[in-house]
Amino acid sequence: MTASPVPARDEILARLTGYLTPEPPRFRGEAEPLPTVPMTVTGAPSGDATLAAMFGSRLEDVQGTYEIVDRPGDAAEQVAQRIRLWCPPLFDDQPGAPTQVLAWAPDEIGVPNLENRLRESNIELLVPGDLHEAQVRHKAAGLSVGITGVDAAFASTGSVVLASGKGKSRSASLLPLHHLMIVPASRIYPTFEDWLRTLRQAGELENFLRHNAQVAFVTGPSKSADIELNLTLGVHGPKVVHAIVVDDGTPTGS
Amino acid sequence: MAADNSKSARPRVALFVTCMVDSLYPDVGIATADLLEQHGAEVIFPEGQTCCGQPAFNAGFRRDASKVARHFLDVFWPLVRDGGIDAIVAPSGSCVAMVKHSYDILFADDEDDAYQHKAQEVSRVTYELTQYLVDVLRVDSTGASCTAKLAYHPCCHLLRDLRVDEQPRRLLSHVEGARVVDLPSAEECCGFGGLFAVKNAGISTAMGRRKAHHLSACGAELVAVNDVSCMTQLNGVLLREGHRCRAVHIATVLRKSEAPQGEEPHA
């Protein structure tokens, strides 16, 4: 590394302090005070629709799809059907090897009776241990469906929050071509800013970010417009994103 | 429509005709004076005036610009101070923008505040022609007529620096017989830009050609502009490329008289 008597850190900070004090920098234009709480940029759609319906409609705007399940007990059935739609069984009457899907731990997906119902359809959840192990990685990379829950979702944009954590791999929402996400209606907030406020007021915002290593906001399928501004889906992440919104009857944010 | 003359005499307007109008397009200056007079103003022409300093300022030659700007203020400020005039009006968005906004920059670092102060006082009463006609003299229609297919090109400084757009459009829409057509990408620059037009002649011409292309596409026979610099650029390209459309200064369109002729740069 470049030999220098003063560490870069100290030199940069000293330089900045010299340039910024005692006289503050002179900007061209009005000085604006820092807003105490930044504004809500993208508001929730107005109207009578439920947050679940708004979320779904926004997700459709960004090339995602959704369905709403009224009873939590029905969710497992919908998950099984959706996977079979994406990965039809090779042989109708023979069980063969089970269809594996990359998944969060069942507890984190939060669908009652999920594993049992999937077993009936010869579908198996693969919850990866350590994806830096070549074998695990190789296996995970070959799967075409990923199933996750969500930490929160937003009616304003059709976005979801996926925090990495124990039993919550990033890969499940990233590597497969199809991403199936289970969205409890109680986790849908009208806007980002509502969610931020809730976490901030509860004193949880900082820890939520710091303890989860990566908190990803995902809004629809992966896309690019690099080739003559033509929209193409599934560049690196999933090409198909489907949300099963489970109306669990509990109010938002609980 | 005339100004409200009930409470005072006619407003006295000092015409800042600009150096380009004075030397290249005197008819635009006459049209400007006619318009102001027709709508109730008394026009005086301070003969000491030359230029606002914009060419040098935009080129980065601030010391030179400052000398010219001082001269401008030496001519106009005494009139403002003594209450001899109510307004300074120029048929140019960019020259007015120079006086109203750039003088502040030019004199900000002056040791002596005198010119900064003069600039602020002058700036307060300086208007672009259509802005003054509509906002102060409350003109709605100038009573002009024109049979041509007419487009309007908003000049950049007028539009973005002075935020004047509705005024010229309204006046043009009330020109009798005129068929005002929508110019595609109207708010795109014509490519003049002072020194830019010669220092970056290739880019400047390409921009002018794009504008000429849009003018042809909308079928305009005349395009009205509020700045003779943009007019020079547009006609420079339109004539060279053999387009039928001509650029004219808005004052000559709005003047109550026979239909305006396109400025022919070459006799």
Added chain:
Amino acid sequence: MLDVHAPFESRVTQALADDHLRTALDRATTRLAERRDLAVAAVDNPALRHEVRAIRQFAITHLPDMLQQLETNLIANGCQVHWARNAAEANDIVRDIARRHGVRRVVKSKSMLTEEIGLNEALETDGIEVVETDLGEYIIQLAHEPPSHILAPVIHKRAEDISDLFQRELGMPPTTDPGVMCATARQELRRKFLQADMGISGGNFAIAETGTICIITNEGNGRMVTSMPRVHVAVVGIEKVVPRVEDAFLLWQATTRNATGQAVSVYFAMCSGPRRPDHADGPQEMHVVLLDNGRSRIIDRGYPDVLLCIRCGACVDVCPVYREIGGHAYGATAYSGPIGAVLTPLLADDPTSVCELPFASSLCGACGEVCPAEIDLPRILLDLRSDMVNAGTSSVLERVAFTSYATGMQKPWRYRALVVVARWATKLLPRNGSGGLTKLLPPLNAWMRTRVFPRFARRSFRRLWRKRSSGRGIEPSR
């Protein structure tokens, strides 16, 4: 592609002669600008601009505090923080990390900053394979070209050009279907992601209070680069810091609305350290390189405003000059368009080395009007021009011209005399085309090569005015 190392004049001439390029630029910038217009019209944009400005201005004003807070929190999150004064130091730091981990393959997500410091080349000298994974960046990497737009790096290429490239480099069957081309790249790059030992990203925002690096992507390569390899290195400019989590969310939305017209990008990855022991994936080490590379000096040079930039590219898309010449005409720089015209000289050790850039603008003001951080770009261009003139970059001819101009314009009689001379002189000009006598006056020649020059009026306005006034029996004033 035009040669980005050629002189400015030559780059511009080459660009203007390339009809494919200009068609592609026109289409793309028009559509991007239209999308942006719709997206900002859907929100309270004036308020949003004020808040973006306020947040960025606060961060820059308090940079030393912000950066130290950021550092403390990054370390608390388990990151390793490095500081670099310049490109060489930053590249050395990254090379050193690579060496320690025996890295042979690197995947990168889009970062203009690493473009600025030439990180790829530095790693390649150590025999490391560096793969750009943003589709656009990947395309230009295959083509050995620099990006031509801060956001849409391959804006200058047609689908046919990209198809040819993929056929040649990747053995793709002939097609111009963007879907097929995209799938080809996906397959190729997926392999790279899974094999890579190290991921390098930039950072759109760095949140001081939580020690979080935020990365905006639509393709998902930002998440890939920060999740799949064992080591993640984020190279972040010191100006990217923001105080609070909420600020990053406001800036994220402002960026995407202004960049592509999206309410939000598909992915927003907020990275706060390496994976925890019980996590299935994510890097085992996360390094953050805080890089100055001329940024602090920009404050000293009197242009703190340009550090407010959030790199959305809105100014580029509305710029009529960029639309004619594209990004490569701005030279061997990561930044083009109006922001490039100010940032490139301000980042340079010697701003006068690229003195032509601030002059390559008609000062139409479109950039300043759209900037989400309310950066007064036209004003900055003007100020830089003045700096360049004061530094003596202008030609003798220009200096003489403006000195004469100023001398002439200070006295009405001199001005009148000048006009008379000009009137006579222009009478001698050819009617059409340049050449002949106009060669004596290069600026006039430049005008007349492509445009008709107007004739000076036989009688100036002031003479007409006198006549008009005396006809009415009015004394001319003054």
